[in-house]
Amino acid sequence: MDEIRIENVAEANVEDLCRVCLPQDEHDPDWMIGVEEKKQWAAEMLPRWGSFAKVAYQGADPVGMMQYRPIPEERIVYIDCIYVPPAKGLRKGIATRLFSALMSDVRKPMAWFDDERPLALVVNTFEGGAHGQYTAREFFTGKGFRQVGEDPDHLYYPLQPGFVYRPIDKRDAECIRRSEDMGRVLIIRGPNGCPATYPFFLKKMEKYIREIDPEVPIRWIDSSQEPGELSKRNARVGDCIVNARLVKCFVLDKESFQKEVQALLKVG
Ligand SMILES: CC(C)(COP(=O)(O)OP(=O)(O)OC[C@H]1O[C@@H](n2cnc3c(N)ncnc32)[C@H](O)[C@@H]1OP(=O)(O)O)[C@@H](O)C(=O)NCCC(=O)NCCS
Structure with missing residues (x-):
């Protein structure tokens, strides 16, 4: 071998x-x-x-x-x-x-x-x-x-003796809320380091959202086509934004993800 x-x-x-x-x-x-x-x-x-x-x-x-x-x-x-x-x-x-x-x-x-x-x-x-x-x-x-x-x-x-890592929080601001995002879902795709992001993670988000709300409009944004749409929301590839708020739960924790989406869909 x-x-x-x-x-x-x-x-x-x-x-x-x-x-x-x-x-x-x-x-x-x-x-x-x-x-x-x-x-x-x-x-x-x-x-x-x-x-x-x-x-x-x-x-x-x-x-x-x-x-x-x-x-x-x-x-x-x-x-x-x-x-x-x-x-x-x-x-x-x-x-x-x-x-x-x-x-x-x-x-x-x-x-x-x-x-x-x-x-x-x-x-x-x-x-x-x-x-x-x-x-x-x-x-x-x-x-x-x-x-x-x-x-x-x-x-x-x-990698150096005695070093203790204390991260800098680089996500300086939460997702910027835009009035046009009320009453809808945004899923952000585009170039990224994992081939599973689109087929596995993001498509699952769409499916799990559809299971709890078959009607809510879902807009896909491709970062390579519409970079301005990401910057004006402080969004990045992999994000899911519901009713102008970023979903924080990881999609593979289906129950918590759907619960969070459901709660966000209710807020005005
Ligand atoms: C983690 C992973 C990379 C390990 O790959 P691998 O080639 O099987 O690992 P190795 O053969 O080098 O084993 C590394 C150690 O883990 C142990 N190990 C690996 N798989 C194991 C298993 N299923 N059960 C118990 N021990 C295991 C090995 O015994 C070895 O221990 P040792 O260093 O004490 O001898 C692989 O299982 C994997 O891809 N998992 C998914 C990772 C993932 O989710 N990646 C995406 C997020 S970052």
Whole structure:
């Protein structure tokens, strides 16, 4: 059996990065939209940050990936995602190889931080594991990550002795309420780092909202087509806005999500 090897993402293998998380034999058009949105996002990330992800290969086959980016103002490396598809073979050390490759990068001075070493790795995980997969939280805590505050999914790994991570809250304002958004729902899509955002998360939002209110108008906004519509609301890709207010519950917690939407639909 071929050895696992890790490659930094570059123009030549960006397609692998964008497709490796696809469910096997997935040809659903919504997933293809998700892949295209990820490709648009990756095309912006590469010139901006240089390599921002690692892809694991077994022979020519992509078998896992990890993506991350710098937050220069905090001198941290933020991990956006780690994923090894169940079909590619779990518990074979693929994720550990990806993580070790990142660790060896971040222990050295990095151009991202003016040739300084970063202070920490930071990640926000969610319950995304399935079919015998470990959750990202289990994986990262197993690698020595600690909780940042109250939230068990917000984790960091100090890279310098004694460093304690205290995040800057970057979402300076709540979503800006617009009178034209009263009595309707907005779902924000567009280029982003996860091919599941459109087909899995956002389409689920639409479905769960339709289950509780078959009539409410739902408007999809594509950030790449109408960026002004996001900035005037302080919105971002992945947001769901109901009656001019941002839904805070995660869509995979269906009961809480629907409860929150129902409550927001009632407010005037
Ligand atoms: C977490 C994940 C990346 C691990 O991938 P993997 O290649 O199977 O992991 P590894 O083989 O490197 O195993 C890492 C460690 O986890 C342990 N582990 C992995 N899966 C496990 C499982 N299902 N049960 C128990 N232990 C498990 C391994 O034993 C190993 O422990 P060790 O370091 O003490 O030996 C993979 O399961 C996954 O993609 N899960 C979903 C993650 C997710 O939701 N991502 C999106 C949000 S960021």
